């Protein structure tokens with residue numbers, strides 16, 4: 001049977017809803033989502049497999065001007081994911097639409113969306129927060145800009161117009177054999193997503209600079225025949241002074257984190273786990289080339 005298959009990369013500024021869309025289209029909570037910007041730190045690959053087609057979605061970190069080494073690495077994830085794409089989705093929201101158009105025409109973004117062989121769709125998300133008039137204006141503005149083949153307004157959160165988007169993607173998808181086996185949802189091991197779930201809860205529980213100063217990695221992941229899986233995770237902070245903040249008064253914060261994270265991990269893995277958390281300082285890891293490499297922020 002002839003199938004269609006290809007890569008669809010979703011890019012855009014932080015917080016526009018890229019990960020929400022990815023998860024909705026996949027029907028899985030693969031990418032972590034929070035109301036804070038810079039939640040996604042790597043490229044998340046998700047496979048939507050149907051009988052006649054296979055779409056590989058690449059969810060990416062938000063585009064911003066890098067201020068430190070980690071952010072430079074994040075931008076590299078965006079750039080390489082764009083290179084891989086057959087279809088590129090650029091996502092914005094309907095808020096301040098003229099400014100959006102202006103910023104898309106800036107050199108760094110223009111370069112990202114300049115590949116000729118790629119079909120490009122502008123997705124205007126969060127239209128549940130917008131009105132008819134604003135949306136119509138946005139559609140006109142971008143249709144006239146000739147930067148994109150299609151402009152599609154959606155609400156990822158409310159599942160609005162996602163079928164239209166999916167149909168357009170299908171239309172642009174090349175005829176190609178499937179890239180992944182039927183039952184494969186992603187290319188990262190369970191371990192990666194377990195660490196992501198912990199990071200998601202850290203983003204929810206802690207404030208200010210803490211969520212951005214934290215990295216999580218899994219030290220041990222033991223599947224046991226009898227009893228729960230054993231997972232021990234390390235929470236890396238940048239400075240000694242951040243350690244007591246993570247722990248909280250008499251360990252209350254890390255306890256809260258442990259409970260929330262365990263629940264979320266169990267939902268994801270669909271089995272019970274025993275979760276142990278440890279805090280460790282790696283001085284200034286966000287600016288440290290070697291540390292970043294150890295945490296997987298390079299190719």
Ligand SMILES: Nc1nc2c(ncn2[C@@H]2O[C@H](COP(=O)(O)OP(=O)(O)O)[C@@H](O)[C@H]2O)c(=O)[nH]1
Pocket residue numbers: 013014015016017018019020021032033034035036037038039040062125126127128129154155156157158
């Ligand atoms: N109202 C509304 N909120 C949304 C929509 N899509 C995403 N969000 C919210 O926007 C925030 C950022 O979403 P996320 O997917 O993490 O954005 P990303 O940084 O682009 O990946 C979260 O609080 C989402 O719940 C939408 O269609 N409507």
Ligand SMILES: [Mg+2]
Pocket residue numbers: 018019020031032033039040060061062
């Ligand atoms: Mg995201």
